[in-house]
Amino acid sequence: MNSIQKNRLKDQLFKYWGIACTLIGLVLLVLFIGDILIDGISRIDWAFITDLPSRKAEKSGIYTALMGSIWILLLTTIIAVPVGVAAGVYLEEYSKKNRLSAILEINISNLAGVPSIIYGLLGLEVFVRIMSLGASVLAGALTLSLLILPIIIVATREAVKAVPKSIRDASYALGASKWQTIWYQLLPASGGGILTGVILALSRAVGETAPLIVVGALAYVPFAPSNPLDEFSVLPIQIFNWISRPQHGFIENAAAAIIILLLITFVMNGIAVYFRNKWQKKWK
Amino acid sequence: MEITMNKIADRKIDLNTISSKDGTELNQASRIEAKDVKVWYGDFMAIKGIDMTIKPNTVTAFIGPSGCGKSTFLRLFNRMNDYVEGFKMEGKIKINEDNIYKKKINVEELRKEIGMVFQKPNPFPKSIFENVAYGLKIQGITDKKFLNERVEKALRQADLWEEVKGDLKKSALALSGGQQQRLCIARTLAVKPSIILMDEPTSALDPISTAKIEELIHHLKEEYTIIIVTHNMQQASRISDYTAFFYLGELIEFDKTKKIFTNPEKKQTENYITGRFG
CATH class of the missing domain: 1.20.5 (Single alpha-helices involved in coiled-coils or other helix-helix interfaces)
Structure with missing residues (x-):
């Protein structure tokens, strides 16, 4: 050869x-x-989605856990998105490039790598105990917000950085202030990228279990939350709970709940991909 | 702030006194005066003490080899160098008697007075209308009728109106390079500046688009003071009234364009414009 x-x-x-x-x-x-x-x-049928959890597998539904997950998702979005986007824009557009900003940058990357259960412990101490929010949806959402903040910050920075300098130049040269340039040019232009990051971060949040267990989310809740201070459960915890039961019926339930959870994350990822493509087209 | 105030006061008088042959109102151009200007980027001295006076309603061309400081000097007039890391400046630049580097100057107001067109066409990824109206909208102007009039006037002045009038909602990115650059000029004109800075505005364009923009510059000097950085000697001699030759951060020669191109005082200038170096 x-x-x-x-x-x-x-x-x-x-x-x-x-x-x-x-x-x-x-x-x-x-x-x-x-x-x-x-x-x-x-x-999976309509009853499975609208039924409350029960001791009998065939009568059990995911209604409370699904509602808990939706509550968590909404609250986390409301808390994490404005904070994360603002922090990302600040770091990219305002902060001077010096040692302090370098340290900040490294630590934000580090935070993205901290195990989620650590965030759970932080949430338990700060939100549940010190702020005495109890094992509420709000405490859970605040904890998950901390968890996904680094992801949103990094995604925002990348998206804002990707806007060509010529756009900034053009805006400033017409007499726009920094804030106007950010609001009218940078954010709309980087919106697709930011949205992609946000959705990916949220789809991670919706699947998180460990930090919520530590914060005190319940495995069995007989009602769906009606305000941010209610107790709650979420889909992953419901799944975990069902899988640990010996009866075969609950295994089926768990599988069905997993399908719903996967569906939610797939749809969210799909939306993220859609926005990314749309945004890329706009620039080319 | 003061600049605008002065200018608004000026304009009121101008309404009565200055008008073109057909009787329409003319925009008032400004005068620029640079005194012993020095610029550093970190330790590097980019401009080594330049004095220059630019008269209103003239076209001045800045020429010189790459890295000679002509773009840096141009960007001093609308303070676009402020964002460059390590930028430091000494000396005075006066626009109609106001030093634009004194502390209390409002940079945003200044930039409404002094428009800029860049090397590469850089329209916003928005509609044609939104591009031209942007400078007005950020001033808080929302009156539809006023915006429509200004946008149309600016597009007409930039000789783009006939090509886009039916399609103002179309994305500016769908225009050709030459059209995009004229859109960027229209965007600048809509704010009614008194000075227009052009940083190699035709270097990314084909000859036909270039010719259009040169013709445009010729018309615009009736109402504006224009400074254009160019690498194209023919362009400088075709369109400018005055030419400044820069070399290694110094102003070597500044005179009427005719004089520079036919009978320059300095040997360096002659060598550069005849293509012996640079």
């Missing part, structure tokens, strides 16, 4: 190795989703 043939063989081998590696992840995901679908799809 000469060296050309050898190289070709290596080329082919690497190609197939690459395909195999790619497939491992995909196949496992397909198997997992398939398995869940087989277990749970027959359990």
Whole structure:
């Protein structure tokens, strides 16, 4: 075998190795989703979504957990988005590039890597105890807001940074103030990127379990929250609770709830991809 | 602030006294005076002490090899260098007797007086109308009729109206490069500045678009003071009344364009315009 043939063989081998590696992840995901679908799809009907949890598996529904998740999602959005976007814009547009800003930057990246249960402990101490919000939806949402803030800040910075300097120049040269330039040019132009980051962050928040358990979300709640200070459960906790039951019926319920949860995150990711593409088109 | 106040006062008088041949009101151009201007970027001295007076209603071309400081000098007049890290400036720049580098100057007000057109056309990713109206809207002007009139007038002045009048809602990014640059000029005109700075406005354009913009500059000097940075010697000689030759942060020669191109005082100027270096 000469060296050309050898190289070709290596080329082919690497190609197939690459395909195999790619497939491992995909196949496992397909198997997992398939398995869940087989277990749970027959359990999903309107009653499953609108029923309260019950001791009997076949009468149990996800209504309270779903409502809890929606409450958490809404409150987290309201809290985390303005704070995260403002912080991102500040860091990119206002803060001077010095040692302090470098330290800030590194720490924000570090925060993104802190295990979520640590955020849960922080939330328990600060929101539940010191601010005495109790094990409420608000305390949970505040905790998750902290968790996803770094993601939103980083996404905002990247999106704002991607707006060409020429747009800033044009705006300033027409007599716009910094605030006007940010509000009328930078934010609309980077809106797609920011929205993508926000949605991805929120879809992470909706799947979080550990910090909410620490904060005190309940596994069994007989009612849906009606105000931010109510106790609550969320879908992942409901799933966790059902899976730990011995009866087979609850396993089916868990599978069905997983399908709903996956559906929510897939739809959110889909929306994120849609906005990203739309935004990219606008610039090209 | 003071600049605007002065100018508004000026304008009131102008309404009665200055009008063009067909009797329409004319915009009032401004005068620029630079005194011993020095600029540093960090430790690097980009401008090494320049004095210059630019008369109203003239076109002045800044020429010189890359890195000679002509763009830096141009951007001093609307304080666009303020955002550059390490920027430091000494000396005075007066526009109609007001030093624009004194502390209490309002930079936003200043920039409404002194428009700028950039090297690469940089329309906002918005509609044609929104692009032209932007400078007015950020001043808080919301009167539809007024905006419509101003936008139309600016587009006409920039010789773009006939091409876009049916489609003002269309994205500005859908226009050709030459049209985009004329849109950027219209956007600047809509704010009614008294000076227009142009930083190599045709270097990204084809010859036909370039010719259009040069013709435009010729008309605009009736109402504005225009300064244009250019690398194109022919362009400088075609469109400008005065030419300033910069080299290594210094103003080597500044005179009537005719004089610079036919009988320059300095050897360096002659070498540059005849293409012997740079």
